[in-house]
Amino acid sequence: MPSEKEISIITKAAVFDLIHVLDKTPDKTYTTEEIKQILTAYAIGTEQ
Numbered sequence: 810m811p812s813e814k815e816i817s818i819i820t821k822a823a824v825f826d827l828i829h830v831l832d833k834t835p836d837k838t839y840t841t842e843e844i845k846q847i848l849t850a851y852a853i854g855t856e857q
Contacts, residue, residue, distance in 0.1 A: 827851060 811819070830847060831839065839847075 823851075 827848070830851070
């Protein structure tokens with residue numbers, strides 16, 4: 810079982826990964842639905 814510190818590090822890494830995904834196309838404005846799709850794809854991908 811990960812410690813609270815490890816969970817915090819993992820969470821921050823995940824947020825950083827998602828920021829990187831969004832920064833790939835800086836001129837794009839994302840809709841709420843598109844952000845949900847990105848988050849869902851990320852979550853499913855990390856579970857595999």
